[in-house]
Amino acid sequence: MLSFAEENYLKTIYHLSKGGRKDVSTNSIAESLHTKPASVSDMIRKLSRKKVVNYKKYQGVNISKEGKEKALLVIRKHRLWEVFLVNKLKFSWDQVHEIAEQLEHIRSPLLIERLDQFLGFPQYDPHGDPIPDKKGVINSKPQIPLCDLKLNDSGVVIAVKDSSKEFLQYLDKLGAAIGTKIRVLDKIAYDGSMEIDIGDQKSVFVSGEVSENILITS
Amino acid sequence: MLSFAEENYLKTIYHLSKGGRKDVSTNSIAESLHTKPASVSDMIRKLSRKKVVNYKKYQGVNISKEGKEKALLVIRKHRLWEVFLVNKLKFSWDQVHEIAEQLEHIRSPLLIERLDQFLGFPQYDPHGDPIPDKKGVINSKPQIPLCDLKLNDSGVVIAVKDSSKEFLQYLDKLGAAIGTKIRVLDKIAYDGSMEIDIGDQKSVFVSGEVSENILITS
DNA sequence: AAATATTTTTAGATAAGCCTAAAAATATTT
DNA sequence: AAATATTTTTAGGCTTATCTAAAAATATTT
8 A cells, every 4th residue: 555655756757757758757756746856766666666666777767557547546536626625615726736635645445436426427627637537547638738829729728737826826817717718819929928818808918838837628 | 733643642632531530541542542552652752742731751641721622623623524424425424434534634724614614514423422613612412321321211312432333333233323212121230231122113132331332312 | 568560661673754965877068 | 988967876864653672660469
């Protein structure tokens, strides 16, 4: 059985190996977890002994089949709890991440099954991320970063890449919650920023960084 | 801030100092927590340094005002989560203790407030135990152990002293859930067992141990 | 009250998870 | 390809929470 710390490492390795390529570096794990590379080396050896990652010294790690299943179960729990917090307890989408970080480690398969049922088998969490099923299978709709849209393209906000409080509160302020229609009015080559129309209501400028973190379905 | 382990010790000390008298022995704590007396000595010193218990070597511990508040907050969380599991997720009363043991350590004052509201501000958990309010205040109805009733006395099951799976499943089998009327048909002096009428429906014999763990309101 | 038994504490280990500092391996420059 | 820079690992410590074994204090018998 994995400890809380082991689950957190595994989850991070899973997330990092989605964005980048197969092998994940020690430093990137340390950075994600706000820990030191030396601690990561230790933990990786332990995860390797437990067969949840494949590891060759100095070569980075990649997650094993078994490890991926375990990571996806933690992610499933995290996202289901987020739905609970928002839909049932009326939290806002920027308040739930930290609490779900704790709740995701509660061990009880029956609890998760019942929670899933209680919530009506939701497919997506409040940030638009897909919820893996019991077996870890994810079915996600295609998501395109806002920055990749062409001039005059439009689409609907379907998810966010960054779930930080700060970013979500900024989106709230813009009125660009999930489900909002967005159209590209202008693309500024100089700094990658964009002028966009939000919900056919107002036009605003957003930075390149923001446009990378808003995910659109067309 | 207290660790999970510290919270568990504190909760146990609180419970033990309710049943017995003021000073709680090292051995009794060790027994309750399935740990060794040496470990308890260590932990007590730590809790004492943190001012949540009063401790004089070889004299046992008693919980401080501050410690009692913290213990009651953990108990509040435990009992609210039990209500959630039974009322919302349709768990049976014998399934919830272990899960609540995990959930009680989740740290988020807002979460507990919202959960309380979501559940309709319940006063009692599924085992009949009173739920402390935000400030740790408990208002509990008088509870008398079944074994203290006189011949022909009757009352309603209001709570159970033992919340173990085994005991609760036995009560289910008897049909003696909370709210059930019970009348004393006979008291066997020899071994402390009793013959009782359950819900005006059937008469059964229960052992002295069982009759100590069923709490009645008259 | 002396002897014995019990309880409690201390001493010394162990494992998990983290750290800093130094060494080793790999990558990048020149 | 040699020198330099970066990344990763190892070595050695620290804290928390546990343990066993032994010592010290308290309780109970005789």
